[in-house]
Amino acid sequence: MRVPLIIAFLLFVLASCSPKTYVFVGNEHRFGDLSDGLPDLDSTATTYYEGGSIKFEGKYAVTLDKQLSNIKAGEWKQYYENGQLKSEGNYKISSYLNCCVSGACREYYSYKDGLWKYYSEKGILEYEVEFKPDKLHVNTNCEGGDSVTFGIVKTIPLKYKGTLTPDNIFELQKVVLEEEVGYLTYTPLNGELYITFEPKK
Helix, strand or coil, X not given: CHHHHHXXXXXXXXXXXXXXXXXXXXXXXXXXXXXXXXXXXXXXXXXXXXXXXXXXXXXXXXXXXXXXXXXXXXXXXXXXXXXXXXXXXXXXXEEEEEEECCXXXXXXXXXXXXXXXXXXXXXCEEEEEEEEEEEEEECCCCCXXXXXEEEECCCCCHHHCCCCCXXXXXXXXXXXXXXXXXXXXXXXXXCEEEEEEEECC
């Protein structure tokens, strides 16, 4: 009598334990721990205008296997061609799940975070805006897409009313990443993150 009860109990336990499904995600931790939005490794870079003046100064994320990426991370400054500071602020990194040729993979991108300052060509501070991380939806090659974090300007400071328009905010929230053959533009709008590609000319 004991043996059938033990067998029945074991069968019940085995039947009630559902198997866990694990999905391998390629390049899951490509930049290390991103819980703070910053990569474990980065490299400082400076880009110049054709005339020789500085265009951009900032850091790019470096993968754990020491490969330089095009993902902006940390403090960045952009300059006008006349040498005056155009904008300054910080980028953070996040990712979303995509369905790639070899299976599930992570796609990484930058977004603006915290206080950003924008200047005129004469070096005068025009406005300061706060980018706050928000959850958006992005369509991917995977059914249902994914949820992403992206920096959004939620309020326009009253002192800039009339000078800083919703159209300006729409443009400021965009993030452009330069690829080898073109440009990826990340545009937040109505709870969605739209990603477009423009080839280099």
